[in-house]
Amino acid sequence: MTILPLDPGARADPGALVRFLRECASESARNGRPRLVSISLEVDALDPLAVLESIVEPGQPHFYAERPDIGTALAGAEPAASHACGGPTRFRELQDWVDRLLEDAIAIGSFSAPFGGPHFFTGFTFAEEAEPGEPFPAAWAFVPRWQVARAGAGTTAVANLIVEADSDVEALAGRVLRAHRKFTHFEYSSPSESTASGQGSSASLKEVAGPGLTSAGGDYREAVRRALETIASGSLEKIVLARAIDLSATMPLHPLELLNGLRQRFPSCYSFSLANGRGQSFIGASPERLVRISKGTLETEALAGSAPRGAGASEDARLGASLLQSEKDLREQRLVLEMVVGRLSSLGLRAEYPAQPELHRLANVQHLRTPIRAELGGKVRLLQVLEALHPTPAVGGIPLEGALGAIREIEGFPRGLYAGALGWMNARGGGEFFVGLRSALVSGNRARLYAGAGIVAGSTPDREFAETELKFQAMREALLPARS
Secondary structure: OEEEOOOOOOOOOHHHHHHHHHHHHHHHHHHOOOEEEEEEEEEOOOOHHHHHHHHOOOOOOEEEEEEHHHOEEEEEEEEEEEEEEOOOOHHHHHHHHHHHHHHOOEEEEOOOOOOOOOEEEEEEOOOOOOOOOOOOOOEEEEEEEEEEEEEOOEEEEEEEEEEOOOOOHHHHHHHHHHHHHHHHOOOOOOHHHHOOOOOEOHHHOEEOOOOOOOOOOOOHHHHHHHHHHHHHOOOOOEEEEEEEEEEEOOOOEOHHHHHHHHHHHOOOOEEEEEEOOOOEEEEEEEOOEEEEEEOOEEEEEEEEEEEEOOOOHHHHHHHHHHHHHOHHHHHHHHHHHHHHHHHHHHOOOOOEOOOOOEEEEOOOEEEEEEEEEEEOOOOOOHHHHHHHHOOOOOOOEEOHHHHHHHHHHHHOOOOOOOOOEEEEEEOOOOEEEEEOOOEEEEEOOEEEEEEEEEEEOOOOHHHHHHHHHHHHHHHHHHHOOOOO
């Protein structure tokens, strides 16, 4: 990637920008490859979710991720370039596509600013192959035509273009200049404008499926019993089983409005939305980081074991202390930790982590969590780590291959992006991925909610059902604030 020391503000007149883009088109003609041109600009503070809600069109793919508690948010839409694939080589194929695109890319402006330069927004389904009819491919990444990101008090806006030999550079320049004007003097739409399409509010949602896996998926308690029999036979040590519940509204749902409720309720989680541009959005508030790489340091975690939050401080402390002493939950969490550390070791990475797990408290539930760090030393890339870690035992099981086969057989529905890996990569080799948990697939006037629980020896069907109910309750309350 070539980084040019140019100020996009100084090139805000059409003539200068057209000449620059014409040079890029000439270079593309000489080497026979398209060029990604990324223009970054630091702007006044913006709310990326509000920006996305104000300007994105229903038929445009988009990506959004936010951690409200640390003041970071990233949004982008309208793919300038995209790639989809599947199968056992999906991580490597996607990495090759990213590398080819960056090889001839040019970046100008505030490239070194937080979230400066081009970003690749990415989703990997739980399974390595998507089943026919699923709304998202097994692996999908796109570079947005525009992105806006906040880190603390600063905001960076980025325009991305694909310039080819025969590109209409005048039209491309016009698009950049319009984006420049919009993001330096952004005007949010009013609530009436953002809902002018007639899309419904979350308050109109009603449950249309029973309490089992799905309306056609059987009873969850029976599924847990089947899993416990498999564990007792010695075939598995752990398996994570999920449920799905369908909700329906009287009019089309607005995924970004639903997402706003999630980010307000779960400020310490990753609020996220990934839309495919064909009417489906996968949204949620995930408590689990899968991997983050920044400045050569890798961060991940082992998250497993659950307990409810208490109504008061004393009850909350009692429940937390009980979780920290629970043999079943500590064993489940240790299995996840050992597997994550082992997979990092297979890449030649030495993991560092505390001896004992800590409590990870969310609005409605608390988990056992062990933070893990490793220095990359330039040896390993982000998607290599992601391929090694996904899916973790926290969403799959042990041994993994046996658990994956049992999950598909017992659950009775495709997970899609639920328990998948979603996140972003930048042009510097950094990025962040989280697990698609506490989530819902929104399509028209329907929303399918997902929740799961880890099954090990000592689990009981009633307790695991109660754990999924606890997770569903949080989603229902965030999505259905006006439900009686």
